[in-house]
Amino acid sequence: MKTLNNIKLLILLFAIVISACQSSTNTNQKAATEPSVFFKNIQNGAILSSPFIVEMGVDGMEVEPSGKINTNKGHHHIIINKTCMEDGEIIPVDNQHIHYGGGQKEAQLDLEPGNYSLTLQFANGMHQSYGEMCKTINVTIR
Template sequence: MKFQTLTLAAVVAMMASCSNADSNNEVSTEEAPAMEEATSTNMQSDDPLAYEEGARVFFMTPTAGEVVSSPVHVDMGAENIEVVPAGELSYNTGHHHIIINKGHISKGETVPADEQHIHYGQGQVETELELEPGNYTLTLQFANGLHQSYGEALSETIEITVE
């Protein structure tokens, strides 16, 4: 019985260490925090989507109309709003999402987690996208700690060509 308990503990420990291995900058759909897990701190408004005037997000690279090769290096910018990991609600903060071949998410809607809606919930500001050759629309969408979109005001959409 003691051997079985030790074996079970070793298996659980091994599984936990493997689940933390993430060689890519993306957060998988399984790792995206559930809405009920987020906590609220430093809220200067009752509105979980409140932010400072002049806040904006933008693609630093690539630029609109650029012809690139895969993997596509993407640098994500934010001005007058702080990029932080998901999971906590805090005034004037959030994290990036890249939406492939779709537009912005309406304000207050939860950003889906799938192949077209890539979450950067660890607060990442750069990534590499593996894209097949073709024309793409990329939308950078900012969302709060619950993955609720700040809407079109905190998004930017560009078109690129991958050769």
């Protein structure tokens, strides 16, 4: 009887150790997650007809109108046929760099037929790039 109790105790201890390991792994994964942006409604390689709606998603930061620099807040940009911008670099205003400084989470794009790269770039209230908070996809407009 005593042996059986010892075995039960061992199993219980084992279970506690396993669950402790799992929860610490989960915590590490959460801490390692960097803020990111993503296209909500368009996949890489999509074939679209113009005009089309782009839904802009963000994880780990908040969207707000431009004007002031606030920690963990910013606004979306779509960069057409150019790549992500370095951390801190100011995003220009031109045909290839569209600012959504009103805090928009959705945009309409009107593009001629052809192949394009679309880059979603998050930046702070003074339009300084958050660097790797960036996502590029390729689309075809027919």
